Every structure is written in C-alpha cells, then in structure tokens.
Amino acid sequence: MSTYESGPLRLPELLSASVKAAAEEMEAGRDLPEKLMQELRDSGAFRLLTPRELGGFEAPLETVLKVYEGFGRLDASVAWVVWNTNWGFLAALLGEAGTARVWADGPDPIFANADQPGTAVVTEGGYRLSGTWKRVSGVDRADWLVVVAVVAEDGSPRLTQAGTPDVRLFALSRDQLSVLDTGDVSGMLGTGSNTVVVDDVLVPDELVARFDVPARTQRPLYHGFIPALVFPGCSAVVLGVAQSAVDEIVALATSKSTFTGGTLAESARAQATVARSEAALQAARLLLLSAAATVDAAGEKGEPATLDQRAALHAAMCHATEVSREVLVAMYELGGSASIDRGNPVERLFRDGMVALQHANHFAPFLEAAGRVRFGFDPGVPLF
Template sequence: MSPQQQAETSHDPNAIPIEAELVARAQALGPVLRANAERTETDRRVAPENLEELRNAGLLRLTAPKTRGGFGASIRTQIEVGLALGRACPSTAWVAAIYNGVKPMTLMLSDAAREEFYRDGPDVTVCSVASVHGEAVRVDGGVRFSGTWAAASGCEDARWALLGIPLPDAAGGRPSAATVLVPLEDLRVKDTWHVAGMLGTGSQSLVADEVPVPEHRIISAAVAPSGGSGFPAALKLAATLNLLAPVVGAALGALDTVRDTLGSGRGIIASVYQDTTASPSAQMWLGEADHLIDRAVRLVTSAAGAADAALTGDPLTPRERSALRMDMVAAVENARSAMSKLLDLNGTAAFSRSNPLQRYWRDMETGSRHAQFNPFITREDYGRLTVGIESTVSLLV
C-alpha cells in the first residue's frame, strides 16, 4: 500500500498506530504542505490547513505519553516524520518539531502541572525558549516574572510556552536557571520575526509583564518535581534531532525540485546540451548531491537510533553524546554542500521568487544556524574530550 493510500485509509485518532504508518501519514501530507508553502511564508506562520492536517493525522501527539492519549513514538520515527514534512515545507516541519520535541520536557513537571498541560488532550501545542531571560521575584506560592523571549517558533498557534527565567534563591543567594510553564494567554506576542529563511515558523517574541507562575509549574535545576534525576541526555539529543530533520528535509525537497526541472528536458545554456541529463558532468553533479543528502539522512537516522537505544539501555557517555553531535553537524554540512550543487544545476532561475528551490535554500541556511548545530563549539567539545578534558564548553552535551 502506498503512503497516500495508507493516509486515506480511515483510522481511529485515539488508536496507537504502528510507527511506519506515522511516517506514511507524514509523506502523504506532502502535496498539501507544498501547496500551502508560499502562503505559509507570506503569512509568516504555518497555514491553518497545515496544522489541521497535522492534527488529523495524529502528528502533533507523537511524543505525548501513551497514558495521556499520545503515541510515545520512538526518536527514529519522530525524525523520519520530520524529514518527510521538511521535504514538503521546512517551516511547517520546524513548528511540528517544536511542538513534538518540547513535550518530553513536561516529564520534569509536577503531576499537577502535567494534568493542566494535557487537559486539552495529547495534541496540545507548546513552544519554548530555553535560554534564560528577564527578571523574576518570589511571591507567595510561586514567582512573578517579566521579560522578552525571542524566536519562539510556533508561538502564535501554541497553547503553552516553556520559558527560561532566573529563579531567585529563597535564601537570598544568586538566582539559578529555571523553566516555567505559562499559558500563552498570559503572554503577549511581539512581531519581530523578519528574516531571510524559515519565515513561516512564526518565531515571534514573547513578552511577559509581571506574570505570576505557581510553584507547581516551575522546573528548577535544584529540584526535580517528579522525583527524577534530571532530563535524560538522550531526550536532549532528540530535541536537537527534531530540529535537524526539517533542515535535512529541505535538502530532500530541493533534490525533488531539481529532478523535476531536469526531467522536463531543460538544456544547459551556452552549451551543446539541449537536455541537461545528457551531460556526464551534470549527471555527476546530481549524483554527488544525491549521495551527500543520502549520507545526511543516514547520519540523522543513525543518531536517532542511538538515542533510542540509550533510553532503554546504558546511558550515553559524554564522548558518545559528543560524537553524535558531531554526526549532526556533519549531516548539516553534507546537506549544505548538496544544496550548493543543486543550485549550480538549476542556475540563476533557482532564485526566482516563483521557484521553490530558493525557499528550500533560504530555509536550510537559516534553520541550520540554530545554536543546537553550532559547528565550532561542537568540534571544540569533541576535541577536548579527545585529549581527556571531561568538562565541556557546550551546555547541550
């Protein structure tokens, strides 16, 4: 059965599907997401129809626990879904990655906070800005905070936000980093997302003005509300991989676009070739781009498999985690190299506003600069570990 046929088969949204079906559903959404990609970019937020299709396909409940009606999908499946969505619309895939990738953080919340969070069901949407900003003061029963948090992808369609704040020490000492869960209705969205790529992610700023947060919705580094020992390293990797999938997916979409163009019989200007595919050098260029993208996909899915294994087996060592982040950086660099070759093959026509290739290119160049994929800090950590320095400079490892 084809992905399209599988998606068209009626399914119970509350039933837990086999994970291959989830990937097939994502692939089947391709035509809709591609059709709405330009509008998503123009409106600077994901088209409502895209979100509705994601919700109907169950692709906003991938990481919600099964006890809450979610699918509890493997990291590998999350990434394969992200690749498929990114192949059609990287902005939509990025927002879906945020909504799914952030949900596991609720494992660190108190039972009462999780009850509030999942009150609207497993498809509940949440955005996040993990970096610490603003000011906070302790009040009776919790904290009150103010500040601005930039680049909150998908915030305009989110129900909740997880924001990093400086949590005042109860004894009067220095504040410590903490995360608060806040309803979007308590925050103000500020229009600041005017960028070159990933325009459709709606990554606006969130503004808080003396917003109260009860103690049970605070995740403190000093206290694990659920009695746990902290956020598993494998789930930190999963959050990064969820964002990487749309970036590599953009390269897959670009490859599809160039193949379609070359398949139309287009020739090479100022050459004897009336059909580009007749040129051995063009064949080689396309083949190298295809191989680079295939290698990027293999690196990403392999890293996802390693993270899955760590959730049920022995935890990853710092060196293993660093090596996986090196693989993620390599995937980004392979995808970028492939994109450059695809642009060469398409020529200046690729930069026409009507050509989806330029959107894939801009989305990749913007999305791949996220702090999670920092290439030089990732290499610095790996080098330090190689010579036996156990302390890392990245807060992600």
C-alpha cells in the same frame, strides 16, 4: 488505516497534499494557516514525544527524526513548527498537577519554545519570570510557551549542588505573554517566528520542570538526557530540505538546456554533482539516525545517555549541517538562473534551508565541544 494504526512515520505522506496546498498562504501570511495547524493537530503530529497515557506516540528519537526529515522534504516551515511544538515529553518531567493542567483540554496542546535564558525569582508558590525571547516559532498558534530560565537569588544565579546555575523549564499559558510582530525574515516565512516578552509573570511550582533530576515517568524515552530529544530535530529538517532540493533539480534537469547543448540531465557535471550530493546526504542521515539510535538504546537499558553518546549526537548534527549547506549551494548553482526566480521550488528551498542552518544548534562551537569531549575535557557548552 488511522495514524495510530500505521504509526507516526506515515504522517508526512498523509499530510503531503495539505502541506503543499498551504505553501502560498504560508509565505503571504508569515505563519502556518489555522486549517493546516488543525490538520496537524488532529493527525497527532504534535504528540510524537508525548506519553502514551496522554494519547501520544512516545516514539523513539530515531523514529521522530525520520518524521521531521519527512516533513522537511515537504516544507521547511511546517517541519520546523512540527519539531518545535513536540514538547510532549514535558509531561514526563512535570508533576501530576502540572500535567493535568497543561493537558486539561485533550491530548494535543501546542507548545512554542525558546532557548535563550530568562530570569526567574523565587516567590511564594512559584517563581516570577521575566525575559525577552526572539524568533519563537509558532508562538501565535501555540497554547503554551515553554522557556528556559535561570533561577536568581539575591541578584545572582542560584547554584545547584553540582555548582552549576539552576536552570529550569517554565510553562506559561498563551495569555501570560506578549507577542511582538518581528518575524521579518528571508526564509521559512511560515514559521511565524516572532518575539515574546514576559514581564514579571507568576509561574506556579506545578508548571516548573527540572533537568537535573530523573524524569517522573521512568520509561525508555525519558530515561536519558531530555535535551537530546530536542536538539537534533533541526538537523533532520535541513537534511529533508536538502534532499528536496536534489529532487527538484533532477526534475528540472530533464527540460533545462545548457550553453553547450543538450539538457542539464545529460551534463556529466550535473550527473556527478547529484550523485555526490545524494551519497553525502544519505551518509549524513545514517550517521544522525545511528547516533539517535544509540541514545534510544541507552534508554531501553534504563540508563542516561553518556557524555560520549551526546557528543556523538552533536557531531552528527554538525556533520548534517555541513553536508546540507554544501548540497543546497550545489543545487542552487546547478539550477542556474531558474534558482533565482520567485515561484521556482529551488529558490524557496535554498532560502528556507539557509535560514534553518542558521539555528544555534548548528553552530561550530557544538562541534568544538564534541572534540573537547573526545580529548577528555568538559564540553564547555550548557545543556550539552
């Protein structure tokens, strides 16, 4: 049965053997191997949010998060790159000319993206874009880079009719940017997260998209707040990594002896810690998926997600963050000295999970912003 007959939910299962086989090469090469990237591309793993007419799944956000979590259980770096490259919704924002250009070579353009804002200056036929973006995952394997930039006018940010800075998305081909090999990190080595420099590059109007107008493609997935299709993916990944850590400890515990005699699996402390951790992960997972389903439901009605719904999504993400961190620490402790051995799965899962939890989408200000919304205040966070 093909991926398209079975749907995207089977992607992690179908690619499991390839992902596991590439683990050592990812660590050593500090990037996803080209062979694995090609398998991911061929399977449709980068088309989760791409419109159907371009060969994509156009899958609901709830489904997409389940896929990210599934990959997170296999490997954090692979899951992270799959999440970061799923920018196929860009076709719903760009005009026909821009879409035709980006998708000229087929249904699987690979996108890298960065969220730190650059600067764009209006020029004839488009914009002159400049900026430096750090830790851009998957950029060396990408065909396109999509960045956020603030449109400047007379040396200051140009304002929209709503009085907010004019922030847009800019798509650049791989040959328009420079990549600096700066990805010397402690975890998720396989993401190839390097620095990108763009210096006064022309981006034509057809490759520039806006957030503050309705999507060109008016279907359920694209009716709502487009950034909501991006934000929660990292949280789904860390939930998968944390669950994998539990699974590895359970496997280890049957043979690992304790100071007091017997195996770790026979320890009441280990039994309670594992049960508590799995219950907490399942609750956090259900909360995140429920918040995503609410966003999906708004799209099905042809409505944008409300501020309250977006706040609930961010709160669910922050909750998943807290739970995943607690579970990873608990499993690391249960593993004892085995958790510090290179080559032990728990050691790598802990490293990878903690690095993933450092993503800006997981930071406390987002939980504070969700609380402000509950009290009737402006969230005070861009693109919330």
